[in-house]
Amino acid sequence: MVLISGSMLFATLLMGYSLFRSSSSTWPPEGIQAISMGYPMISTATILLSSWFCSRIRGNVAVNDFRSAKMNLNTTLILGVLFMFIQTLLWNEMKTSGLFIGSGIFSSVVYGFTWIHAAHVISGLLVLGWLRFVLRPATQNLGQKVLNVEKFWHFLGVIWLILFISLFVI
Amino acid sequence: MIFYAITPILIGSFGNYCIPLMIGARDMAFPLLNMLSFWFAFASGVVLLASLCLPLGAAAGAWTSYPTLSTLIGSPGLGQTFWCVAIFLLGISSTMGAVNYVTTVITLRAPGMGYFDMPLTVWGLWLTAILNAIFVPVLGAGVMLLILDRVFGTTFFLAGASATAGSGDPVLFQHVFWIFGHPEVYILILPAWGIVSDLLSFFARKPAFGAKATALAMTSISILSTLVYGHHMFTTQMSPLLTQAFMTMTMTISIPSAIFFANWLGTIWKGSIRFDSPMLFSLGVVFVFGLGGLTGLHLGTTTTDLYLHDTYFVVGHFHYTMAASVLLGGYAGIYFWFPKMFGRMMNETLAKIHFWGTTIALNGIFFGMLMIGYGGMHRRTYNPFVYESLTKLIPINTMVTWSAIIMGAFQIVFVYNFLKSLMSGEKAPQNPWNVGTLEWTISSPPPHHNYTEIPVVRCGPHEFGNPNLKTGRDFQYQTEELVEG
Numbered sequence: 125m126v127l128i129s130g131s132m133l134f135a136t137l138l139m140g141y142s143l144f145r146s147s148s149s150t151w152p153p154e155g156i157q158a159i160s161m162g163y164p165m166i167s168t169a170t171i172l173l174s175s176w177f178c179s180r181i182r183g184n185v186a187v188n189d190f191r192s193a194k195m196n197l198n199t200t201l202i203l204g205v206l207f208m209f210i211q212t213l214l215w216n217e218m219k220t221s222g223l224f225i226g227s228g229i230f231s232s233v234v235y236g237f238t239w240i241h242a243a244h245v246i247s248g249l250l251v252l253g254w255l256r257f258v259l260r261p262a263t264q265n266l267g268q269k270v271l272n273v274e275k276f277w278h279f280l281g282v283i284w285l286i287l288f289i290s291l292f293v294i
Numbered sequence: 295m296i297f298y299a300i301t302p303i304l305i306g307s308f309g310n311y312c313i314p315l316m317i318g319a320r321d322m323a324f325p326l327l328n329m330l331s332f333w334f335a336f337a338s339g340v341v342l343l344a345s346l347c348l349p350l351g352a353a354a355g356a357w358t359s360y361p362t363l364s365t366l367i368g369s370p371g372l373g374q375t376f377w378c379v380a381i382f383l384l385g386i387s388s389t390m391g392a393v394n395y396v397t398t399v400i401t402l403r404a405p406g407m408g409y410f411d412m413p414l415t416v417w418g419l420w421l422t423a424i425l426n427a428i429f430v431p432v433l434g435a436g437v438m439l440l441i442l443d444r445v446f447g448t449t450f451f452l453a454g455a456s457a458t459a460g461s462g463d464p465v466l467f468q469h470v471f472w473i474f475g476h477p478e479v480y481i482l483i484l485p486a487w488g489i490v491s492d493l494l495s496f497f498a499r500k501p502a503f504g505a506k507a508t509a510l511a512m513t514s515i516s517i518l519s520t521l522v523y524g525h526h527m528f529t530t531q532m533s534p535l536l537t538q539a540f541m542t543m544t545m546t547i548s549i550p551s552a553i554f555f556a557n558w559l560g561t562i563w564k565g566s567i568r569f570d571s572p573m574l575f576s577l578g579v580v581f582v583f584g585l586g587g588l589t590g591l592h593l594g595t596t597t598t599d600l601y602l603h604d605t606y607f608v609v610g611h612f613h614y615t616m617a618a619s620v621l622l623g624g625y626a627g628i629y630f631w632f633p634k635m636f637g638r639m640m641n642e643t644l645a646k647i648h649f650w651g652t653t654i655a656l657n658g659i660f661f662g663m664l665m666i667g668y669g670g671m672h673r674r675t676y677n678p679f680v681y682e683s684l685t686k687l688i689p690i691n692t693m694v695t696w697s698a699i700i701m702g703a704f705q706i707v708f709v710y711n712f713l714k715s716l717m718s719g720e721k722a723p724q725n726p727w728n729v730g731t732l733e734w735t736i737s738s739p740p741p742h743h744n745y746t747e748i749p750v751v752r753c754g755p756h757e758f759g760n761p762n763l764k765t766g767r768d769f770q771y772q773t774e775e776l777v778e779g
Binding site: 125126128129130132133134135136137139140143144224225226228229231232233235236239240 | 389392393396397427428429430431432434435436438439442443446447448449450462463466469470473
């Protein structure tokens with residue numbers, strides 16, 4: 125249910141974006157250079173890798189292997205933080221090439237959407253941190269909690285993938 | 295009023311109170327989320343009220359907050375930003391609440407209660423929650439982008455912001471807003487429809503006519519409501535083909551509305567009507583919603599809307615359908631469930647005075663508005679009488695104002711009744727209205743955990759007038775097997 129709501133948020137943003145692009149003859153608009161793909165690609169790899177590690181946690185918990193579960197969760201967390209760090213590098217690179225938040229619609233879209241995604245990633249990191257805390261045999265309904273967190277984390281990865289393709293690739 | 299009156303009272307209060315009781319549950323599915331939802335709404339109210347103290351004043355963009363008026367160009371200062379933040383917080387609150395309601399209705403129904411055994415009140419609240427969960431984030435996105443425009447200098451809604459760097463589009467906000475806005479108005483009315491559908495049956499001592507059809511009609515309206523948002527934007531110079539498409543969809547929505555309205559009438563027809571206050575208010579809703587709904591047709595046709603858009607006709611229309619229906623429906627609900635909530639009865643005489651005063655004055659206000667809108671008086675102008683032709687409407691305008699003052703005065707009767715009954719009302723029996731839904735099988739007020747033993751449901755919520763009943767009652771509790779001949 126939560127994922128549907130979140131999807132609607134990003135769906136709206138993407139709708140607006142598609143309207144802007146379709147009404148503009150060139151994209152990026154005149155005078156703006158396209159953002160180099162380096163950081164976005166590393167970001168994509170990082171977040172997808174973190175999703176892979178996240179998917180291993182559930183199996184670990186099912187067989188009560190808490191040591192491996194904690195390791196996989198730690199890796200997911202580290203990769204998540206790394207993703208945020210790479211985002212800041214991306215934003216810095218945009219600033220040095222002259223693209224500021226107020227520089228028109230193109231940068232509005234890129235900064236705006238990646239900020240909103242980043243805000244959700246930060247909340248995802250907090251949720252992963254909470255899961256790290258409750259990852260014990262005594263926790264009730266642990267399997268369901270792990271599954272829910274994992275779904276949210278994958279959701280963030282999917283949204284990033286869509287943003288990656290629509291903002292940076294095409 | 296939409297965000298801070300209807301949402302907290304109809305959806306927040308009635309939802310949280312009625313859903314668990316009527317489906318036989320001990321609590322909502324996510325109590326913690328529920329609490330967070332309340333406190334976010336509270337915080338939202340604090341932010342908005344704080345905006346009144348800002349140096350450049352509070353928001354001035356109306357509830358629709360259209361750019362360019364709502365951008366820094368039209369509304370400098372922090373007022374509109376505070377409004378955006380408040381709405382964003384409220385949106386989070388509504389979404390959390392909605393997730394809670396939907397999950398509760400799906401997972402916590404008592405054994406034996408299929409979807410069509412649920413009282414229609416629960417149907418209304420459930421459909422509202424589904425629409426809420428899907429469409430409030432759309433408003434959240436729009437408002438978030440407006441915040442980014444105002445605080446960080448993005449140019450989503452500023453046209454021609456930079457000649458070489460591409461431009462934003464103010465009309466985009468209108469699209470985003472109304473994709474939320476149209477389902478929102480149905481969100482606001484669905485709980486009241488549900489409550490009235492149930493109460494008409496209870497007080498006519500007859501099964502709800504076509505109850506299943508009513509539930510399905512409400513569902514199809516919820517689905518269709520997502521497709522009609524363009525009828526708020528007929529004057530934005532969109533292509534005629536698009537306006538025709540939206541017009542057609544809007545007309546289509548009137549069909550299921552007519553179906554459940556006919557079901558309301560079928561419920562009352564040849565019923566043994568008890569004119570207690572909840573019933574009077576429900577009958578009031580039937581009248582005002584019928585009138586308001588019909589005026590929607592005038593606004594749904596593009597050609598007439600071009601004249602009526604942004605006039606008081608619109609104001610009259612939506613107040614009849616949203617404010618009048620919700621207000622009267624809300625009062626019906628309060629008078630009906632007050633005994634259950636507080637264990638005391640409200641005073642019937644004061645209730646009847648309250649009803650007649652409110653209803654007559656309310657019609658004075660909003661029918662008056664329909665008239666002046668038809669005559670061409672525009673909304674949201676400081677002084678419409680700078681236009682010579684509108685000065686003829688001043689007497690009607692005066693009547694509207696007087697009606698409003700009178701209506702306000704009658705609410706004092708309600709407040710007095712409410713407080714007095716709380717303190718010294720007559721003690722309520724377990725089932726003062728003789729109705730069979732689950733909340734009346736337990737004491738008034740219910741114990742903290744609602745149901746000591748989860749009930750098992752064996753029949754529907756509107757089993758009245760069964761000729762095979764020999765117990766002296768004319769209704770069956772939902773926990774009883776339906777008595778066959």
